[in-house]
Amino acid sequence: MKIAMVGSGYVGLVSGACFADFGHDVVCIDKDQAKIDRLHAGVMPIYEPGLDALVAGNVKAGRLSFTTDLAEGIRGASAIFIAVGTPSRRGDGHADLSFVYAVAREVGENLSNDAVVVTKSTVPVGTGDEVERVLRDSGTPHLVSVVSNPEFLREGAAIGDFKRPDRIVIGAEDDFGREVMREVYRPLFLNESPLLFTSRRSSELIKYAANAFLATKITFMNEMADLCEKVGGNVQDVARGIGLDGRIGSKFLHAGPGYGGSCFPKDTLALLKTAEDYESPVRIVEAVVKVNDLRKRAMGRKVIEALGGPDEARGKRVAMLGLTFKPNTDDMRDSPAIAIAQTLNDAKVSVAAYDPEGMEQARPLMSEVEMMGDPYSAIDGADAVVIVTEWDAFRALDLNRVKSLLKAPVLVDLRNIYQPEAMREAGFAYTSVGRA
Numbered sequence: 001m002k003i004a005m006v007g008s009g010y011v012g013l014v015s016g017a018c019f020a021d022f023g024h025d026v027v028c029i030d031k032d033q034a035k036i037d038r039l040h041a042g043v044m045p046i047y048e049p050g051l052d053a054l055v056a057g058n059v060k061a062g063r064l065s066f067t068t069d070l071a072e073g074i075r076g077a078s079a080i081f082i083a084v085g086t087p088s089r090r091g092d093g094h095a096d097l098s099f100v101y102a103v104a105r106e107v108g109e110n111l112s113n114d115a116v117v118v119t120k121s122t123v124p125v126g127t128g129d130e131v132e133r134v135l136r137d138s139g140t141p142h143l144v145s146v147v148s149n150p151e152f153l154r155e156g157a158a159i160g161d162f163k164r165p166d167r168i169v170i171g172a173e174d175d176f177g178r179e180v181m182r183e184v185y186r187p188l189f190l191n192e193s194p195l196l197f198t199s200r201r202s203s204e205l206i207k208y209a210a211n212a213f214l215a216t217k218i219t220f221m222n223e224m225a226d227l228c229e230k231v232g233g234n235v236q237d238v239a240r241g242i243g244l245d246g247r248i249g250s251k252f253l254h255a256g257p258g259y260g261g262s263c264f265p266k267d268t269l270a271l272l273k274t275a276e277d278y279e280s281p282v283r284i285v286e287a288v289v290k291v292n293d294l295r296k297r298a299m300g301r302k303v304i305e306a307l308g309g310p311d312e313a314r315g316k317r318v319a320m321l322g323l324t325f326k327p328n329t330d331d332m333r334d335s336p337a338i339a340i341a342q343t344l345n346d347a348k349v350s351v352a353a354y355d356p357e358g359m360e361q362a363r364p365l366m367s368e369v370e371m372m373g374d375p376y377s378a379i380d381g382a383d384a385v386v387i388v389t390e391w392d393a394f395r396a397l398d399l400n401r402v403k404s405l406l407k408a409p410v411l412v413d414l415r416n417i418y419q420p421e422a423m424r425e426a427g428f429a430y431t432s433v434g435r436a
């Protein structure tokens with residue numbers, strides 16, 4: 001089966017490469033000539049473990065190719081995926097759908113066979129109806145079915161998530177759409193991944209509901225962590241204790257500096273906009289967004305407290321380990337590190353940082369932060385260390401060396417990757433999240 005993937009960004013590229021790996025004939029299309037040139041040269045536009053090898057292998061096997069020519073790329077494709085960006089629109093927080101509709105229009109004008117057009121981009125409820133209207137208005141004589149098929153890929157684990165999904169959600173309104181999608185996902189179906197068919201609107205909502213629920217789960221635990229600190233509890237024990245209840249589930253209960261990334265912040269806001277438009281408030285998610293925003297700066301204040309309070313902290317220097325919103329990515333979007341560094345800078349605390357992959361992306365966002373070549377040079381001469389992202393490289397730091405490089409042995413662990421007792425024994429003034 002031939003599949004066209006319009007948009008060769010994160011989702012398009014990962015999905016395209018995985019479909020090719022399952023034996024489909026895939027063309028990835030993008031308007032950005034430089035990006036396509038780099039892909040031809042084997043250079044990935046994003047950092048995702050395993051992606052370069054997956055792309056190279058499938059290009060070599062002749063199942064994966066790249067082009068800027070949409071008309072050529074979609075020719076003969078049974079399924080045409082729209083996987084372009086839907087950023088938050090400046091000013092009102094609505095998802096910006098102009099790229100999605102522009103692609104739909106171009107697809108309609110260039111279609112040379114019957115096809116299923118699939119929105120893979122995260123789009124608000126009702127977008128599929130609008131895509132259908134745009135395609136109809138293009139006057140194409142071909143049979144087109146518009147299907148919603150949201151992705152649930154985590155950055156850093158995207159290939160595994162694609163190949164072994166918990167579920168595949170397909171929102172289709174007709175048999176043609178359902179049949180083609182069953183064929184598209186047949187290789188995964190054989191892996192026993194459940195294929196859930198719903199209406200198109202339900203499918204569109206599932207994506208937002210899933211992300212908002214996960215964001216809520218995290219935010220709930222973050223507030224439990226604050227409470228643990230006050231009452232003398234341990235949030236990890238609380239997480240374990242509630243997570244063993246099958247109705248709650250043990251995943252996504254790690255307290256930390258607040259969620260960031262390309263999905264949760266954007267999708268929770270877009271869900272609130274939809275709720276507002278339909279006058280059906282989702283007050284829990286409103287609270288989640290507010291609590292999470294406040295949390296990031298509060299984490300900066302936590303570091304200031306560890307330095308002895310605002311007066312003591314002024315003029316001191318902090319080593320920040322980890323900048324990206326989570327490990328195994330170079331993505332800095334809405335990373336707590338940005339707000340934490342800002343809070344420290346506002347309090348006249350300087351920051352020297354190290355991140356294994358994110359420093360290039362971080363530089364323009366954190367102009368006052370000094371970027372260092374490795375963790376120990378960031379720590380050298382600092383008054384405290386703060387761990388913001390749980391990269392594996394920070395899990396086994398040489399603590400004696402850390403102590404000897406620091407002016408005072410102060411360590412703030414916002415990801416709870418060290419054990420309080422062990423750190424105290426090692427001679428650190430150690431603060432973490434939700435562990436009194």
Ligand code: UDX
Nearest residue numbers: 151152153154155252253254256259260261263325326
């Ligand atoms: C998320 C969803 O998991 C994925 O299904 C969706 O398609 C896109 O959004 P991603 O943003 O890549 O994926 O990262 P994820 O691993 O879900 O983490 C999101 C944020 O939550 C990170 O900032 C992470 O640090 C934070 N988090 C996650 C916690 O603070 N605690 C947790 O227990 C889990």
